[in-house]
Amino acid sequence: MATTLERTARPRPADGPDRRVWDLAAAVVDPEVPVLTIEDLGVLRSAQVEPGGAVRIEITPTYSGCPAVDAIRDDITAALARAGYPDVTVATVLSPAWTTDWMSEAGRAKxxxxxxxxxxxxxxxxxxxxxxxxxxxxxxxxxxxxxxxxxxxxxxxxxxxxxxxxxxxxxxx
Incomplete structure (x- = not known):
């Protein structure tokens, strides 16, 4: 069962364009722990298609100085570009701070x-x-x-x- 913090920190979009970009970003693999996706890790925070077709993705790194953030940002941008979304912004959000509670059960097992x-x-x-x-x-x-x-x-x-x-x-x- 998800905690209150987990539910508010990583809202997964319902069906539609926002869910499609979420699913594309969610499949990006963490460069430091290659068996985990950024969704498994709980780093993916939000995904939305804005008016006009631009995409905005928000991630919260495991540490504010995490060296993998740039690689994750590049991998998300590349995955979305391959899927037909050329205008992508990946924002780093530090509040609330990431917590290990955001890791999925599948991620823990992996x-x-x-x-x-x-x-x-x-x-x-x-x-x-x-x-x-x-x-x-x-x-x-x-x-x-x-x-x-x-x-x-x-x-x-x-x-x-x-x-x-x-x-x-x-x-x-």
Whole structure:
């Protein structure tokens, strides 16, 4: 079930032109985690066809300084141009700030199967007390943080004490 924040932050358009451009933008893959689309990640915030045919897409990056924003913007623009929308504006919206609650359940499952520990869900902004980060390979909670920053700033680097495999954890925020 979607939280109140999740529903207001990522309104998916009903059928029609806005839904078509949403679906085209939603299929864009995150350049840092290539198994996720920007919809899976919760980065896609809105899509609309304006009067005259111009398209406006809004995205909210996982971090305000996320280096992938330019690549995502270029990929959205290219995907829409291929579909016949040459006039595209991709705006970066920082408020409300992105939260891991915006990730889809499908996105969380894709992270796990890719070997990245997915963040837990929060109940309307309340962060629960976690007992550990579950290893995406063997399921053990006997893990240790190696570095607060992993392959990207939105991930931390962990190692499983049971299977000895290193893995990234998508930080909860």
């Amino acid at each position: 992270l796990e199967s890719y070997g990245i520990a997915a963040p837990g869900r929060r109940a309307d902004g309340v962060v629960g007390l976690g007992l550990g980060i579950r290893c995406p390979r063997c399921g053990s909670l006997h893990t240790r943080e190696v570095s607060r920053f992993g392959s990207t700033s939105c991930k931390a680097h962990y190692v499983c004490q049971r299977c000895q495999e290193p893995f990234d954890y998508f930080k909860e925020h």
